[in-house]
Amino acid sequence: MRALDLGCGRRKQANSIGVDRRPGSDADVIADLDRFPYPFKDGVFTEVTAFHALEHLEDIVGVMEEIHRISAPGAVVYIRSPHYSSPAAFNDPTHRHFFGVFSFDYFTDESLYDFYTRRTFDLLARRISFSPLAQGRRFVPHRWIGVEWLANRFPWFYEKVLAFIVTASEIDIRLRVRK
Numbered sequence: 001m002r003a004l005d006l007g008c009g010r011r012k013q014a015n016s017i018g019v020d021r022r023p024g025s026d027a028d029v030i031a032d033l034d035r036f037p038y039p040f041k042d043g044v045f046t047e048v049t050a051f052h053a054l055e056h057l058e059d060i061v062g063v064m065e066e067i068h069r070i071s072a073p074g075a076v077v078y079i080r081s082p083h084y085s086s087p088a089a090f091n092d093p094t095h096r097h098f099f100g101v102f103s104f105d106y107f108t109d110e111s112l113y114d115f116y117t118r119r120t121f122d123l124l125a126r127r128i129s130f131s132p133l134a135q136g137r138r139f140v141p142h143r144w145i146g147v148e149w150l151a152n153r154f155p156w157f158y159e160k161v162l163a164f165i166v167t168a169s170e171i172d173i174r175l176r177v178r179k
Contacts, residue, residue: 004045004070006033007053016049034058040070043179051080055095061116064107068119073179077121079104083128083168085159100163101126101155104173121175128152131169 008018020027151158
């Protein structure tokens with residue numbers, strides 16, 4: 001297995017090649033993820049993580065196309081980002097994009113907008129989370145009263161009705177590269 005950690009910062013995933021633009025990071029490769037092509041050959045990675053990285057980048061479609069290019073067929077891509085309702089999404093001045101739980105459907109066959117890119121992925125999982133640390137406290141009552149269950153059981157309802165009443169912290173997306 002060959003794993004890649006995009007935007008690894010100082011918390012590179014174990015047993016992966018870390019990429020970041022900052023020299024003081026844990027990166028094995030210093031590269032600007034807003035510049036294409038990435039410094040890797042086609043189809044070499046079986047796993048790609050992008051934890052709290054994509055919201056900082058300019059061209060999400062371009063990034064997803066590069067992830068697709070450098071990934072092997074069937075590679076799994078893990079994405080974690082602040083949910084658009086989270087104060088963390090807006091408080092960081094380096095964030096350029098805000099994502100909901102359906103944002104990455106545009107890169108799957110579930111999208112009605114297949115003209116953005118021909119590089120496709122299969123959606124394996126998506127989850128809205130309510131993390132205590134992201135909420136700025138240790139105890140999060142959302143889990144006790146069932147909001148997290150409700151948000152993940154009925155994500156459309158949560159995002160249309162409840163998202164700014166009971167804010168989420170993150171989204172987790174898992175995709176499989178289809179080639």
